[in-house]
Amino acid sequence: MCVEKLFVNADIITLDSTMPRARALLVRDERIAAAFDERPAGLSSDVEVVDCAGACMVPGFHDCHVHLTATGLLRGDRDLGPCNDLPALLTKVAALTGDDLIYAGNFDERLLAEQRVPTRVELDACSHDKPALLSRVDGHSCILNSAALALLGIDLTRPGVEKDAAGAPTGRLSGQVGYAAQYDFVHHLPTAVLRRADRTAAAAALRAGITTVHNVIEGDASYEQLAEIYIDNAVLPVRVISKSCTTSVAKAKRLGGRVFGGDIFVDGSIGSHTAALTEAYCDKPTQGSLYLRKDDLIELFAEAAESRLSLGVHAIGDEAIEQAIAAWEEVARRRGSLEGLRPSIDHFEIARPDHIRRAARVGILLSMQPAFDYLWGGDGSLYETRLGKERARSMNRLGTARREGCTVCAGSDSPITPFSALLGIHGGVNHHLAEERLSAEEMLRFYTCDAARLSFMERECGSLARGMLADFALLDRPLDRAAPATIKDIGVVMTIVGGEIRHKRA
DSSP: OOEEEEEEOOEEEEEEEEEOOSSSSEEEEEEEEEEEEEEEOOOTTTEEEEOTOOOEEEEEEEEEEHHHHHHTTSSSBBBBBTTOOOHHHHHHHHOOOOSSEEEEEOOGGGGGGTOOOHHHHHHHHTTSSSSSEEEEETTTEEEOOOOHHHHHHHOOOOOTTOOOTTSSSSEEEHHHHHHHHHHHHHHSSSSHHHHHHHHHHHHHHHTTTEEEEEEEEEEEOOOOHHHHOOOOHSSSSSSEEEOOSOOOHHHHHHHOEEEEEEEEEEEEOOOTTSSOOSSSSSSOOOOOOSSOOOHHHHHHHHHHTTOOOOEEEEEHHHHHHHHHHHHHHHHHHHHHTTTTTOOOEEEOOOOOHHHHHHHHHTEEEEEEOOOHHHHHHHHHHHHHHHHHHHTTTTTTTTTHHHHHHHHEEOOTTTTTTTOOHHHHHHHHHTTTGGGGGOHHHHHHHHTTHHHGGGTTTTTTSSSSOOTTTOOOESSSOOGGOGGGGGGGGGEHHHHHHHHEEEOOOO
16 A cells, blocks of 8 residues: 655755755655645645644765664763763762673763873772773773773783783773773673664664664674674664674675675774874874784775675774775776775875875775864864874865765764764864865765765665655754854754654654
């Protein structure tokens, strides 16, 4: 039986060049049947009419880089982001007594009064002898108590295990040992808790008007474990592109789909001093960490290309970006081109102008997070503290990437930043560098029709054209006419996936 809904009294931004603006939208089953300048007459009485009350309708947002499980886990009581000093943070940790393991995160030591991370000893004192792990806001370093170090069997001689002047572990882990610890610790939590976290995150996506998410599944696991996650993701109320970060192309191929990766780490993060730089950090004598080099990447990229799979690698620092681009250039030279492959570099924060030109030329998509600039750009910011004023002015070049012809596919990297496309659009419109700012419609494209290209879905979603999936969001203000400083405050009234209302603001 055919189900029809007519959405009326809306200010519709279609992103369809044949009809850029409309006032009503007819949905037949899960697809768009037609858009209208005004409410059409003569429709069957069986058509359900939805009054949008003048709301602004836009294509459903895509989030091209999110960690669903961590997003769900690190909400509510486990979210340490609001803590403004160590006593408040440790008190919040002490209250997490309901589980056998204590897992929390999103703390940023720069925002704490003491300007430092908690220590193993401090965490021991508040964790009731339970294993405890606190993940930094960027996910690239963490703090463990003594019980957690023992539970995970951490080799204290490994690089990335921080020690005090007496040679005792401080509890802080970074780099590869930190990633492994966080992955192993989370997977000590019951499977039911992890899948419930995915559902919590999916509900948050719908509240934000997000209809498609790229779930970047950190670390690696057996095929059976990953297949179970993929199956569970498929029944969530948002469209999920599941992306294992395995470096086994055979496993990725067996899991199905055309894309994988997103956080196959070439380097780390700026906040944890592990993003790989050509010149040292300004506040610490290190150039970060390079986990994969050009030759390693050529081998991986060539195997993926041979299997016609698109993969994304995590590269933040200019040295890491260079390794990734140079590797894809070599694969393109050997194959003749990368046509049809759509590889991506995720984050792409400290990119030189030549990096952007080369990425455009070879056909690398850029999966970027515009909210990074809003949160960490500008005078006195994280970027300036870590990198100095001159390098901080070369970060997150959204406008340059668009002008050079790159396809930019935007996301949040939630829980690293809030699960919000509107915050990202705000960040791009209000970029701290005037030359990198874009219009609200240009930024909307990063989260819709351009984003759809990353998953080869541009003929299915990303615009409100006839025949496309009926995925859209209703906003309480017109996005393209909102004052730039207010975009982040726009509210989502309703979210529709496949013609079904999946979220409606109370």
